[in-house]
Amino acid sequence: MKLRIKAIFIALVSLYSLNIxxxxxxxxxxxxxxxxxxxxxxxxxxxxxxxxxxxxxxxxxxxxxxxxxxxxxxxxxxxxxxxxxxxxxxxxxxxxxxxATVTLGEVEVVGDLARTRETPVAFSQISPLQIEEKLASQDIPMILNSTPGVYATQQGGGDGDARINIRGFSQRNVAVMIDGLPVNDMENGWVYWSNWFGLDAVTQTIQIQRGLGASKLALPSIGGTMNIITAGISQKRKIKIKQEVGSDGYLRSSVGYTSGKLKGGWGVTAAGSYKRGNGWADRTFTEGWFYYVKVDKKFGKNIISFTAMGAPQEHGQRRYTKPIATYDSTYAREQGVTKAPSEYFASNYIDPAKMVNKGLRYNSDWGKYTDANGTEIILNDKKNYYFKPLYTIRHFWAASDKFYLSNIAYLSLGNGGGTSLKKSVQPRYITDDGQINLQDYYDINIANFDPAFPDEPKSYQYMRSNINNHNWVGLLSTFNYKINNEFTFSGGIDLRRYVGTHYEEVYNLLGGTYTLDSRNANRDPNTQLRKGDKINYHNDAIVEWA
Missing domain, CATH: 2.60.40.10 (Immunoglobulins)
Structure with missing residues (x-):
């Protein structure tokens, strides 16, 4: 018995010793x-x-x-x-x-990505995990609000209407790129995020460079640079299916596929997405599709890529600023506003006192009417609809550790515009609820007959659309030669030609069958103008960079 106890004791001590x-x-x-x-x-x-x-x-x-x-x-x-x-x-x-995040060689070249402890510029990198966890249904710039020196806002709350400021500079002075391609509007420098709503499905990383930095491209980057890098042949194989459901009727379905590097040096990345929703602010509805296809082919020290992407969409907007008291008069007083609620608006409103405390979701830019058939029709005064597909062909050649060459040819085709009422809305056409009284406009139109055309009602008020189409082609060619550890010689060519076509057209006649417009000296002022006819102005803008 003593021998057994001794043996057990020795075994336990041995096990304890092994553990220690x-x-x-x-x-x-x-x-x-x-x-x-x-x-x-x-x-x-x-x-x-x-x-x-x-x-x-x-x-x-x-x-x-x-x-x-x-x-x-x-x-x-x-x-x-x-x-x-x-x-x-x-x-x-x-x-x-x-x-460290993975980036393709040709993206690094064209996008001028900064590197930690190598590039003398302040920058931040947004990882795939951050995009997955924090972006949700927001516009891409909204994920950057925690980045130093960056401020992003949804403006009026319309989907895709976000704006970004870097170091106090507006988007016009911030270069925005997708895989190194500039996407700022060639005429005014703005970026319209509604055109790129599904990019998060294929985004590998986002880099923000704050302030001026060296670049081989002609960029309006006084404030900084934002470069969105998409997945490609360097990524691991992945299939992603995502279903999002949110408040206010929001629904988004997405699917994505990245093949990684296949046999023969091929690689495919594809994604698609559909979204719809009623919007948080009143009548800021949204509906849109997104598609993305990228095919890579690697042979030797060369990579050739073809990319096609686009996002046809439409969404309601809340455009114009209002006094703080419109939304909350108590908060307005806390901020030092001393006017009484009824003093904010002209006396020819139906009831000025009812134009305050409408709540944060209030949107004045819509209205409704009932037509002759008894059908209630709801219309947004401010609605944006656009489709801007982008096609690119890329070639990247890493000749050696010291020299590489990148070439990109691209084509962007934009079609669409934004709606608004032709005449300014006078206070007498605002309802007690603070919406546009489209019923009054409809009733006036269906009873308005011009002696020159006695058989058809003429529209006194109607909705127009300001069309901004464009054809944009470009070629980017850059090279880099590392002379030694201290010196690098680089350069490039940035060629662009942009033709924008701008005109105003009749969008909705609100019960009438035609309207007249006397502002075109090349047209008879008595010409009946119907839905889709051009009015007011029609011009082209040609911008060429070299």
């Missing part, structure tokens, strides 16, 4: 090397089929026996790393890991 002296651990935090944010779900593998993943705080811990190990750290959208560690007896090793 033969096992240790390696632990640490995994972060993005550009933003410093912790990364969730990173794979840390120390043997085939054995490893752990980082937790919500980017933390990981692995218990290991004595010995030498090679850790493989991998995460979608980031460069895979290997780290060697040695465990001796009860030694605990702390190993923090910083992962």
């Amino acid at each position: 002296y033969g096992q240790g651990s390696v632990e640490g935090i995994v972060t993005d090397d550009a933003t410093g944010e912790s990364l969730i779900g990173v794979n840390i593998v120390y043997a085939p089929g054995k490893g752990v993943v980082s937790d919500m705080n980017g933390y990981y811990s692995i218990n290991l026996k004595d010995g030498n190990y090679t850790l493989t750290i991998s995460y979608v959208g980031y460069v895979t790393q290997t780290k060697k560690v040695s465990i001796v007896k009860n030694k605990n090793v702390t190993l923090d890991i910083q992962l």
